[in-house]
Amino acid sequence: MAMHKDDNKEYHIQVAPGEVGRYVFLPGDPGRCEPIARFFDEPKLVAQNREYETWTGYLDGEMVSVTSTGIGCPSAAIAMEELVKVGSDTFVRVGTSGSMQERIKPGDVGIIHGAIRDEGTTSHYLPIEFPAVADVDITRALATGARAVGKTVHVGISQSKDSFYGQHEPGRMPVASRLEDRWTAWMAGGAICSEMEAAALFIVASTLGVRAGGIMMILGHPDQSPMTPDELEAGSVENLLPAAISGMRELIRQDREAASA
Amino acid sequence: MSDLQHHLNIQRGDVGRYVLLPGDPGRCEPIAALFDNPRHVATNREYVTYTGTLEGVPVSVVSTGIGCPSTAIAVEELIKTGADTFIRVGTSGSIQTDTPSGHLAIVTAAIRDEGTTSHYLPIEFPAIAHPQIVDALSSAAKTMGAETLSGVSQSKDSFYGEVEPDRMPMASRLKDRWLAWRRGGAICSEMEASALFILSSMYGARAGGVMHMMGVGPDLDPRREKLLSTAVESLRVLIRQDKEDVQWP
Secondary structure: OOOOOOOOOOOOOOOOOOOOOOEEEEOOOHHHHHHHHOOOEEEEEEEEEOOEEEEEEEEOOEEEEEEOOOOOHHHHHHHHHHHHHOOOOEEEEEEEEEEOOOOOOOOOEEEEEEEEEEOOOHHHOOOOOOOEEOOHHHHHHHHHHHHHOOOOEEEEEEEEEOOHHHHHOHHHOOOHHHHHHHHHHHHHOOOOEEEOOHHHHHHHHHHHOOEEEEEEEEEOOOOOOOOOHHHHHHOOHHHOHHHHHHHHHHHHHHHHHHHHO | OOOOOOOOOOOOOOOOOEEEEEOOHHHHHHHHOOOEEEEEEEEEOOEEEEEEEEOOEEEEEEOOOOOHHHHHHHHHHHHHOOOOEEEEEEEEEEOOOOOEOOOEEEEEEEEEEOOOHHHOOOOOOOEEOOHHHHHHHHHHHHHHOOOEEEEEEEEEOOHHHHHOHHHOOOHHHHHHHHHHHHHOOOOEEEOOHHHHHHHHHHHOOEEEEEEEEEOEOOOOOOOOHHHHHHHHHHHHHHHHHHHOOOOOO
């Protein structure tokens, strides 16, 4: 494509074919890439551009990468589009999310198998009626992997929103009553957590014929009341990473078993 | 106090926790014939109910009629009478161009191309099958030797809008959207799954769907034997998992 800065590197992520694995973790925060890559064998930094940072290494002999998406569906869709162009086909979103049910506590793990398309990006791909749905094999592997390291796991639907402060401080928005009504509806529908990228990953995955899933650390409370110091400690994202790595290893194991069957 | 339901004409105790949901009332009896000890429970409007047992546990089959409006009523009244696990069973069109007729679709989620579910939740909310049911159907299909695809279904409100779009005033919109569903990777088109999935999300029930797909070439399962045996086998899988208190996955 003419807009490339370098002939074979993708425009935004600055990654070339061969530099990333088939399996990719997608955190939002670039600062979370290195801590995830430390779980890999032979981790190396591949690229840094804008909010996109990429590391590649190995898990159980399989080439695995981590690329940050930045916050929100617009930048997440770009990251995934470009990663698919350089050969990746299996994506696991890893990050933090707000609890949407009283029974779901800070420090629990949410495995998201679908997302509410409460954002603007995915309507550029598919009409709004189309479901943002995760790959069932990834969902199963992540839930199995997280339970194997002792996590309390909830499998369910996330709200993918475009406005962080619209969720956390809805009362000060001009559309306050609509935000509050819809939040109540998502909870009544059984949604488990709120984050800002999953809908884009799932809809782009359906469109490109690749697989995506998500594993989220749960933080906060559905009524936005503050967390206690213990809850803050339990909800640290470092506590999520062993579960995410365990889930990815389980997925690699499932894929190998399916390939040899 | 009687909790006799207005449309299904059933009450608590009449149906099992596990329910197969065909659209066609005429398909209830052949499905019930695959249960142990089947008995006819009720017939009212398009709703026919049979209950029997599998693995010693009560199971039912209830027809929904065509479309999400009548399906939502059936699911509401079944949840009120104690059901919590639903598998839609029926026929669907294929959306991809190379699907052989008679392959089974295991539905993972549904396009909300209908009017009913917006009375429940805003349109952005996904209509999603329960992954435990998806897995149970996949394993049952393997046992029954059925060929399957798993993926997204279009749940539409207009049958003739799909099969004869050109004669509709909305022809170009119908055709554009059909192409979008295809390019989004949707695999089959039917008329009830999204209502079943949205209501199940709200009520914390488990739901899924298995569909015979009409596609290219001679029909591999013209008598729907693999469809029905897969649906019934998937209930056996779920009943065994529930007896062992298996937490999915």
